[in-house]
Amino acid sequence: MGKILRDFLGLIKDKASISKAALLSSNPNALSIRLAVLRATTHTPAAPPEDAALTAVLLLGETSRSTASPIITALMDRLRRTGNCVVALKCLLVVHHIIRRGPFILQDQLSIFPAGGGHNHLKLSDFRDGATAATVLGYFLCSSSSCAAAVKENQERRISSFLNVDLVKDLDSLVVLVEEICRGPQLIDGDSLVNEIVGLLSGDYLSSVNEILVRLSEFNERLSYLSFGDSVELVCALKRLQDCRERLTVLYVVNKPSVEMMWGLVEELKGKIGMLKVYKSGPKLLSWGKASESTRYGERVLGTFDPVKCQSGRF
Known part of the structure; x- marks a missing residue:
C-alpha cells in the first residue's frame, strides 16, 4: 500500500x-x-x-x-x-x-x-533519503565523474611522455577511482534502478582495468629509472589496489583476461621494485622508518649529479 x-x-x-x-x-x-x-x-x-x-x-x-x-x-x-x-x-x-x-x-x-x-x-x-537506493549516490557519483575518457588511439605514446612523478600521480588517481567503485552496493533483487547502476559501475571497473594496464606496462619499461620516492609511492598505490581485489571479486563477476593480467602485473611490479632497490642500495632502502638527516642530505647531494635520462625505458 x-x-x-x-x-x-x-x-x-x-x-x-x-x-x-x-x-x-x-x-x-x-x-x-x-x-x-x-x-x-x-x-x-x-x-x-x-x-x-x-x-x-x-x-x-x-x-x-x-x-x-x-x-x-x-x-x-x-x-x-x-x-x-x-x-x-x-x-x-x-x-x-x-x-x-x-x-x-x-x-x-x-x-x-x-x-x-x-x-x-x-x-x-x-542529501537525505531513507530509501536503500540513496546509499548508491556517493559511489555512483565518483564513478561517473572520474571514469569518463575513452581509450585514445595514441594513448601509449602519450603516457610514455609523462614524467615519472606524473605517471605515479596518474596511476594513483585511477586507484582512487577503483577504491570508490569497490565501495559500491551489491545487486538488489527487484530494484532495477540500483541494478542498472551496478551494471554501469561494472563497466567503469573494466574501463579502469584497461587504463591501469597501460600505465603498469609503462612502469614495467622504466623501473630502473624510478627514484626512491617514486618507487615508494608506486608500491603504496599497488598495495592499495591489491586491497580492493577481494571486494571487487564479490561485487563484479568479470571473466576477462585483462583483469587477471592486471593483478598479475601488480604482483610482478611489486616484486621487481623490491629486488631492484635491494640490488642497488641494500636491503634497508625500502624500509618504512624515517631516514636520518644525513641520509636525506646524501640523497639530495647525489641526486644533483644524476645524468639526464629519458623517462620512458623505450627510448
Whole structure:
C-alpha cells in the first residue's frame, strides 16, 4: 500500500512539474529542454530512464553550445533541488551517459558548470533519503565523474611522455577511482534502478582495468629509472589496489583476461621494485622508518649529479 501511494504521489509531482514548465516558459527552446530533462528524471517508475527520454536529452545537446548549456543547468538544478532518491539517481544516470557517450558540446558544458567557473560541485553531501537506493549516490557519483575518457588511439605514446612523478600521480588517481567503485552496493533483487547502476559501475571497473594496464606496462619499461620516492609511492598505490581485489571479486563477476593480467602485473611490479632497490642500495632502502638527516642530505647531494635520462625505458 505504501509503495502504491508513493508511486501515485510521484506521478502527480511529475505531471505538476511538466504543467508548471509549460505554463511558465515563454521560450519554445527553453521549454523543450526543460521537458526533456523532466521526462528523463521522473519520480516514477523507480527504474532507469527510458531510452527515448535519455536519447532526447543527448540529441538536444548536439545542436549548439547555447542549447547544451541550459540542458546542464536544468539537469543540475533538478539534482540539487530534489529530495527524492529516485530522481537524484536518474539525474546521475543522465550525467553518466553524457560523460560516456554524450556529444562533445554537452560534455564540455558539464565540465565547466557552473558558468562562473570552478569545479562541478553536485552538492550531494546534504542529501537525505531513507530509501536503500540513496546509499548508491556517493559511489555512483565518483564513478561517473572520474571514469569518463575513452581509450585514445595514441594513448601509449602519450603516457610514455609523462614524467615519472606524473605517471605515479596518474596511476594513483585511477586507484582512487577503483577504491570508490569497490565501495559500491551489491545487486538488489527487484530494484532495477540500483541494478542498472551496478551494471554501469561494472563497466567503469573494466574501463579502469584497461587504463591501469597501460600505465603498469609503462612502469614495467622504466623501473630502473624510478627514484626512491617514486618507487615508494608506486608500491603504496599497488598495495592499495591489491586491497580492493577481494571486494571487487564479490561485487563484479568479470571473466576477462585483462583483469587477471592486471593483478598479475601488480604482483610482478611489486616484486621487481623490491629486488631492484635491494640490488642497488641494500636491503634497508625500502624500509618504512624515517631516514636520518644525513641520509636525506646524501640523497639530495647525489641526486644533483644524476645524468639526464629519458623517462620512458623505450627510448
